[in-house]
Amino acid sequence: MQKQRLVIVAILFLVAIAVTILVTLPPQLGLDLRGGAQLTIQVQPAENGQTVTEDDTTAVKRVIENRINGLGVAEAITQLVGSDRILVQLPGVTNPDQAERVLGGTAQLEFRPLRPGTEGEFTAQFQTLRQLEVQVALLRDDGNAEENQAEINQLEDLITAANEKILTFFDPVNLTGENVTNAQPAPLQSGNGWQVFINFDEAGGDIFAEITKELAGTGRSVGIFLDDALISAPTVGAEYATTGISNNVTISGSFDFDGANDLAIQIKGGSLPFPVEVVENRTVGASLGQDSIRRSIYAGLAGLFLVLIFVAVYYRLPGVIADCALVIYTIFTLACYSLIGVTLTLPGIAGFILSIGMAVDANVLIFERTREEIYKGNTLYRSVESGFFNAFSSILDSNVTTLIACGALFFLGSGLVKGFALTLAIGVAVSMFTAVTCSRTLMLLTVLGLPSVRQNPSLFAPNAPK
Amino acid sequence: MSLQLKFKVTQQRLLWWSLSAIAVIASVIFMVVSQQQIQTPLRPSIDFVGGTKIQMALDCTVEGNCDEPISTAEVQAILTAQNIGKSSVQVLGQDKTNISIRTPKLELEERAALQAALNEGIGVFDPATLQIDDVGPTIGRELFIQGMLALIVSFFGIIAYLSIRFKFDYAIIAIAALFHDALITAGIFSLLGLVIGLEVDSLFLVALLTIIGFSVNDTVVIYDRIRENLDSEQAGTISDIVDLSVQQTLGRSINTTTTTLLPLLAIFLFGGETLKFFALALIIGFLLGSYSSIFLASTLLAWWRGRNGNLPTVTSESVDNIDAAQ
Numbered sequence: 001m002q003k004q005r006l007v008i009v010a011i012l013f014l015v016a017i018a019v020t021i022l023v024t025l026p027p028q029l030g031l032d033l034r035g036g037a038q039l040t041i042q043v044q045p046a047e048n049g050q051t052v053t054e055d056d057t058t059a060v061k062r063v064i065e066n067r068i069n070g071l072g073v074a075e076a077i078t079q080l081v082g083s084d085r086i087l088v089q090l091p092g093v094t095n096p097d098q099a100e101r102v103l104g105g106t107a108q109l110e111f112r113p114l115r116p117g118t119e120g121e122f123t124a125q126f127q128t129l130r131q132l133e134v135q136v137a138l139l140r141d142d143g144n145a146e147e148n149q150a151e152i153n154q155l156e157d158l159i160t161a162a163n164e165k166i167l168t169f170f171d172p173v174n175l176t177g178e179n180v181t182n183a184q185p186a187p188l189q190s191g192n193g194w195q196v197f198i199n200f201d202e203a204g205g206d207i208f209a210e211i212t213k214e215l216a217g218t219g220r221s222v223g224i225f226l227d228d229a230l231i232s233a234p235t236v237g238a239e240y241a242t243t244g245i246s247n248n249v250t251i252s253g254s255f256d257f258d259g260a261n262d263l264a265i266q267i268k269g270g271s272l273p274f275p276v277e278v279v280e281n282r283t284v285g286a287s288l289g290q291d292s293i294r295r296s297i298y299a300g301l302a303g304l305f306l307v308l309i310f311v312a313v314y315y316r317l318p319g320v321i322a323d324c325a326l327v328i329y330t331i332f333t334l335a336c337y338s339l340i341g342v343t344l345t346l347p348g349i350a351g352f353i354l355s356i357g358m359a360v361d362a363n364v365l366i367f368e369r370t371r372e373e374i375y376k377g378n379t380l381y382r383s384v385e386s387g388f389f390n391a392f393s394s395i396l397d398s399n400v401t402t403l404i405a406c407g408a409l410f411f412l413g414s415g416l417v418k419g420f421a422l423t424l425a426i427g428v429a430v431s432m433f434t435a436v437t438c439s440r441t442l443m444l445l446t447v448l449g450l451p452s453v454r455q456n457p458s459l460f461a462p463n464a465p466k
Numbered sequence: 467m468s469l470q471l472k473f474k475v476t477q478q479r480l481l482w483w484s485l486s487a488i489a490v491i492a493s494v495i496f497m498v499v500s501q502q503q504i505q506t507p508l509r510p511s512i513d514f515v516g517g518t519k520i521q522m523a524l525d526c527t528v529e530g531n532c533d534e535p536i537s538t539a540e541v542q543a544i545l546t547a548q549n550i551g552k553s554s555v556q557v558l559g560q561d562k563t564n565i566s567i568r569t570p571k572l573e574l575e576e577r578a579a580l581q582a583a584l585n586e587g588i589g590v591f592d593p594a595t596l597q598i599d600d601v602g603p604t605i606g607r608e609l610f611i612q613g614m615l616a617l618i619v620s621f622f623g624i625i626a627y628l629s630i631r632f633k634f635d636y637a638i639i640a641i642a643a644l645f646h647d648a649l650i651t652a653g654i655f656s657l658l659g660l661v662i663g664l665e666v667d668s669l670f671l672v673a674l675l676t677i678i679g680f681s682v683n684d685t686v687v688i689y690d691r692i693r694e695n696l697d698s699e700q701a702g703t704i705s706d707i708v709d710l711s712v713q714q715t716l717g718r719s720i721n722t723t724t725t726t727l728l729p730l731l732a733i734f735l736f737g738g739e740t741l742k743f744f745a746l747a748l749i750i751g752f753l754l755g756s757y758s759s760i761f762l763a764s765t766l767l768a769w770w771r772g773r774n775g776n777l778p779t780v781t782s783e784s785v786d787n788i789d790a791a792q
Contacts, residue, residue: 032740035594037598040605042602094593094594095593096596096598097574097577097578097581100574101574104574277602278574278600279601279602279604279605280600280601280602280605281598281599281600282598282599282600283596283597283598283599284597285522285592285593285594285595285596285597286594287592287594287595288594288595288596288597291738292737292738292739292740292741295736295737295738296733296737296738296741298736299729299732299733299735299736299737300729300732300733302729302732302736303728303729303730303731303732303733304729306728306729306732307725307728307729310721310724310725310728311725314721346738346740346741347669347672347741347744349741350733350741350744350745353729353730353733354676354726354729354730354748356729357722357725357726357727357728357729357730358683358726360722360725360726361683361718361722361725361726364718364721364722364725365687365718365722368715368717368718368721372714390694393690394686394687394690394691397631397686397687397689397690398682398683398684398686398687399683400627401624401627401628401679401682401683401686402679402680402682402683404620404623404624404627404679405620405623405624405675405676405678405679405682406679407620407623408616408617408619408620408623408675409616409620409672409675412612412613412615412616412619413612413613413616413668413672414609414612416668416669416672417612417613417616417668417671417672420672420676421672424676
């Protein structure tokens with residue numbers, strides 16, 4: 001009795017935590033539910049037959065992230081899939097064609113010298129640009145990116161305009177990503193800070209020497225543009241006025257490692273000879289997503305409600321107890337989704353609804369066994385205890401086989417299939433837990449704690465022997 | 467036992483076996499016919515073969531836009547003008563204002579051109595209802611291979627687990643039963659593919675795997691009972707023990723199937739379009755799963771163990787009991 005009370009307190013404590021989690025961390029919705037575009041971008045092998053490594057794909061991914069920023073999509077997600085694919089999720093995109101066009105091109109990296117006489121204008125624009133970028137970054141990190149979306153879009157438009165303006169101050173000299181052979185971050189010799197190394201091929205080195213000779217000591221910058229957006233604008237020291245810098249270029253500024261690494265990856269991404277191709281595009285219109293959310297949630301609730309009624313009517317008192325356990329199960333499972341960061345998709349919701357069915361099964365197995373024990377003439381307490389004991393091996397075996405199927409789906413499947421497997425597996429695991437803790441404790445408490453129940457086995461089984 | 471109904475599943479085993487045999491043969495026939503008509507046993511969606519599917523609805527807030535239902539012929543004419551005449555067109559929705567077009571994989575420009583042509587020729591479509599599924603052929607093939615691999619791996623995983631927990635022959639019979647469930651479900655979808663043009667997508671593979679999990683689940687509960695009854699001092703032949711075990715678990719089988727089917731029925735009837743046929747596959751599969759555990763897995767086990775004449779886990783006590791019973 002004492003033990004059961006402790007367990008109940010523990011369960012209530014867990015429920016409180018779960019509810020807190022659900023309130024503070026609502027489950028994430030997949031693109032099929034909220035609307036948006038999901039693109040799979042494949043990095044193609046280069047024309048010269050060079051194979052794609054994971055590092056190359058990471059560099060391309062950085063380029064793609066730049067482009068997404070240009071699209072002005074809040075909460076976009078990019079991730080590597082395998083060694084040569086990038087999965088891009090763009091929630092709420094209304095123009096998938098534009099997204100595909102912008103993301104699907106080969107990156108364009110270009111070095112351009114600043115034209116004499118534009119220094120003042122450039123400096124002003126450059127400062128505006130940096131300010132805008134800082135503002136956008138702040139808004140994006142704010143956690144309420146969706147609410148700030150309108151503002152972000154506005155700022156993105158200003159950034160695009162600033163970049164367009166800046167581009168006109170620089171003269172093209174035909175020094176592009178094709179001429180870059182390497183770019184990497186390196187620590188400063190003083191040991192305090194980082195710089196970026198760039199190496200050019202021979203032709204590129206010659207052009208760069210020309211540019212730097214001309215710019216040395218003037219205060220004018222070399223503009224480094226990726227997809228026509230300025231990513232860096234270093235100046236050249238006066239000491240290079242006679243020779244220029246032909247190779248082993250270092251860009252130093254007040255870089256920390258992340259800053260240097262980021263710039264190196266951007267430069268590298270723009271110098272990669274790999275074309276990219278959008279191999280998969282799945283777009284769901286915003287209204288379509290909301291419609292299926294609403295309908296599926298209604299259907300799910302209706303289903304759950306029917307199950308609760310059925311269990312209570314058929315199994316009477318234990319049925320009502322099982323219903324309590326099922327509600328607790330639902331709260332726990334949803335909290336687990338939030339905690340583990342499961343993205344709920346339509347199949348995910350199906351997996352969840354299905355797991356409710358399986359959670360009922362555990363209870364059904366237990367009650368059937370309890371009834372049998374009552375019919376055999378055992379006391380209620382003993383019947384409940386051995387009902388749980390006898391049912392456990394069935395529950396274990398049947399859940400393990402389901403988990404095996406889930407495992408195969410999760411590790412071998414992708415996308416939707418993975419989501420389904422994960423939600424079902426979490427549901428099965430939680431249902432084992434609630435069946436052996438919640439249902440059992442609640443049953444024992446009712447049986448032991450309420451004398452009127454103890455003397456009335458027919459509450460548990462119709463036609464029970466008196 | 468208080469159960470009045472003496473339900474002896476092993477007695478009519480030939481009836482159950484013939485029923486299943488007929489269903490399996492019919493399924494194979496559907497798939498063969500399908501193979502001859504469309505070169506695949508089931509009608510694959512673009513998920514597996516690649517291609518482009520565009521779905522959208524007319525914007526009914528624009529005046530006069532939704533007055534007439536969309537005519538398939540008109541859409542087809544536009545497709546022919548775009549040189550993609552071999553595509554399939556479906557007009558959906560209550561007011562026939564939604565279209566779904568499936569074409570070979572379109573490049574971005576081709577797709578944009580098609581959308582523009584449709585907006586021009588048919589009416590203004592609401593971009594918020596636009597759904598694009600555009601899958602490259604390699605991705606499609608990969609999805610299919612991954613799915614089949616998942617299917618095979620889970621088969622072996624389940625065989626291994628059941629062999630450890632029970633015996634190897636139990637595992638093989640359970641697998642035979644779930645193969646039966648998966649095959650007939652596929653057969654019914656093959657028929658639906660032939661009759662109403664229903665396509666199977668990656669969700670169907672998910673459904674098949676779930677059916678397998680559920681079917682084994684059901685079989686395991688009965689096996690568990692058989693093992694328990696064999697271990698206890700229960701007298702009788704293996705058929706008697708199987709009959710008793712099925713009878714003892716029958717209530718649970720029916721209730722579990724009911725409670726699982728309730729939410730699925732709700733999804734099938736009221737859920738979104740995407741999940742409708744996913745739910746249908748699960749409903750068919752789960753019903754078959756319950757049927758096969760009760761009527762196939764158990765009767766096959768009784769027959770196999772009876773034929774070999776050796777009762778598993780025989781103790782001296784239970785031998786005496788059997789002798790006494792005879």
